[in-house]
Amino acid sequence: MLTTEDYTHFPVQMWERVLSKVKKAVIFMDDKCAESLHWCGGAAVLLEAGARNLKQFSSFEACGVNEPKAVFVVSTLLKGTTVEIIKDIISLSHFQYCVVITTVAHSVHLLANNVATEMEGSPVFEQFEEKLCEWMGNMNYTAEVMHVPVVFAPVSQQLLLTPMFAHLFPLLPPDLESINAKRPEKKRFGSLLDVDMNSLPVELQFEIKSLASVLNSVFEATGTREESFAVGPMSRIIAGELSNHPQAKNRRKAAPNKASIIFVDRTMDITGAVGHHGDNLVEKILSVLKPLPGHVTDVQVDMLELTSLQRTPHSQNTLAPGCLAQTQSPAAQTLWEAMLTNKHKEGVMEVRRQLVETASKEKLPIKMSMGRVTPEQLCSYMQLFKSSWGALESHCGVLQLGLATAQTLRHPGLPRWDACLAFERLLLQALGDSDFPAVLRQLLPLMKPRGSEDSTTSGSRSGEDESGPDEMILLLVYLYSLADEAQPADQDTEKEEEVEKLERELMGVLTLVLTREIELSPLVQKLTVIAGLAELVDVW
Missing domain, CATH: 3.40.50.2060 (Sec1/Munc18 (SM) protein, domain 1)
Structure with a gap:
């Protein structure tokens, strides 16, 4: 079986x-x-x-x-x-x-x-x-x-990722325009659902065929005949390519096992991708810690706390970063699975329990604490291992996961996560109770540059929970993804004009936010092709 x-x-x-x-x-x-x-x-x-x-x-x-x-x-x-x-x-x-x-x-x-x-x-x-x-x-x-x-990338026992296809993205309306631009007028597609494999750019065809070949290899190795389901234009093309794969027909005839595979365009649920709804420890770790260089599925964990080295302005280059991928230690694998599948609070408590248990096995002088888990408490446990190189080496996997948890819990971006979650709930409720212009009017006060008078008088603690450009862009994507479903198709002219006016105000505020940032995040740099304040000033 x-x-x-x-x-x-x-x-x-x-x-x-x-x-x-x-x-x-x-x-x-x-x-x-x-x-x-x-x-x-x-x-x-x-x-x-x-x-x-x-x-x-x-x-x-x-x-x-x-x-x-x-x-x-x-x-x-x-x-x-x-x-x-x-x-x-x-x-x-x-x-x-x-x-x-x-x-x-x-x-x-x-x-x-x-x-x-x-x-x-x-x-x-x-x-x-x-x-x-x-x-x-x-x-x-x-x-x-x-x-x-x-x-x-076998991230867990139930989760396989394909980093090589991370850039493969569903078709969007602008893609339809570019595809139709190269076709005779009488043969142009009416919608993305009409687009077929042969009409796609050659490079994209190669990517889809490669993905179909990879999936066929998995099913071949496991003796599986698949039943495919697709949600979205791109998913339909990929499912069709897998079905028509040259080696798939013979495999399906002889395969003893059966499985269903569901292809879903990510654009069918953008709110799920940009929302802060997940009450999961790993999701928060991946969101706030810096990506591991050259990777899209793992992050850097600062390991200096486990060494006797002194932190300097260039200490990030002194020691190779830790990570989340722990494949050698069974204890680390068990902890990783718990962090990945349990709720945030349960995951954090499991990290503390594992650290206490590991330190006790190594006969380290640990003092058990009850109540709320704090990053300082976790770090105090892990620093005990500095006194024993053997223990540090044996339990490096668990310690890396513990450090990732502690560094996430004290990260300045975590309060902003909670603030974004609260904003998203307000926007969701507002869309149900009000029309779209009213929701935009509620959003405008939130879109303020960090350190502005409005934000400093709102009671935030040193601005740590104030939104930056990243959070604002995510909130806008979240809102407009929901608004596409919530707005009636036949809006009157007056409302359309009001929406356009509010959108111009939003663009002005977002522009002001960008000009106030000394250094832009990788996400905003990709969207603006601008790295910092100097370049932004040159542009304006």
């Missing part, structure tokens, strides 16, 4: 195929593959399998004479920049044996090379093997090219 373990073990199985090739090799890996590996044991599993080193996939990397074997693990087609980087690394090194592993299936490579029909063998990979030998300088050297779908 099929279980969730069959699916969560699949990513590890795929990395085992990579590990079989890494003995005595230097590994070059791009960020997306590294993130998948991060949740499947990290660099340690490569070194334990015999790898000599792990390097970034970059033209500025190379190997010495005493490093004759290389393994490249990439998340892209073997075309364009990817090929140039591989060629650069090989040209600067002295390899005699090269293995290239791509997460993109050979069938997608055929499409990318304008080959419409499936061919026997893997001719694209075979041709690339010849190029590798040519770049190594000897056609008798060894080269291998293969497809291994190392795309999943």
Whole structure:
């Protein structure tokens, strides 16, 4: 009988195929593959399998004479920049044996090379093997090219993420306009629901076909015949591509297990994505701590509190950050599952219980405290481990999760989380009781720059719960997502004019908020392509 373990073990199985090739090799890996590996044991599993080193996939990397074997693990087609980087690394090194592993299936490579029909063998990979030998300088050297779908991050026993497809986003009305602009007038689509696979940009077709191939690999490995359901235009296209996958028909005939797969466009529930409704510890940790560099599924945990190093202005570069991905320690895995599945309060109490239990096992002088869990209390427990290097090393996973919890509980952004939740509830209630202009009038007083007179007289504690640009943008997205459903289609002209006037006021306030910020967050930088105050002044 099929279980969730069959699916969560699949990513590890795929990395085992990579590990079989890494003995005595230097590994070059791009960020997306590294993130998948991060949740499947990290660099340690490569070194334990015999790898000599792990390097970034970059033209500025190379190997010495005493490093004759290389393994490249990439998340892209073997075309364009990817090929140039591989060629650069090989040209600067002295390899005699090269293995290239791509997460993109050979069938997608055929499409990318304008080959419409499936061919026997893997001719694209075979041709690339010849190029590798040519770049190594000897056609008798060894080269291998293969497809291994190392795309999943097994975040928990019930949750698999695909960081490689994090940028894949549902179709929006502007996409329909750009698609129709390239089509004859008589063949233009009336809505996004009419858009088909062949009308999409070629790069997007590659992404969808790659995703369908990956899902087919999972079902093939688990002996599953799927029944697909789709909600939204993009989901319908992806479900159709999976259904029409060349290998799927034969698999479905013989597969002993059955499962349902539901594709849902994220745009069908934007309020769920931007809202602060989740009473979950991990959700808050992911929201307030800085992302781990190059990752979309993990965050940085400051580890200096577990060392004797002194904090300096540059201390963030002194010690490698901790993280949430704990795959080695059973105790850390158990704690992580509790933090992920329990409510916020229960998760925090479980962190304290685990720290107390761990310290007691190590015979550390811990004093049990009852009542509300505070970040200072958690830190006092964890600092006991500084006196024992063995205990620190043995329980590093639990300690990292404990530090992540403590740093989140005392983070200045956490009060703003609660404030946003309160605002969202007010907006939701207001939409039910009033018309849209009235709701916008209620929102305007909230959209004030931090430190303004209105905000300082409202009773906030040193402005710690005042909204910044990020929170304001999220509130606006939340409101307009709900308003699309709440507003009647046949609004009178007077109300439309009132809405336009209020929206101009909102834009003015948001602009003022942005100009008051010394440094903009990564989110706002993406939206404005502006990094800080100096650039903002230049723009205005």
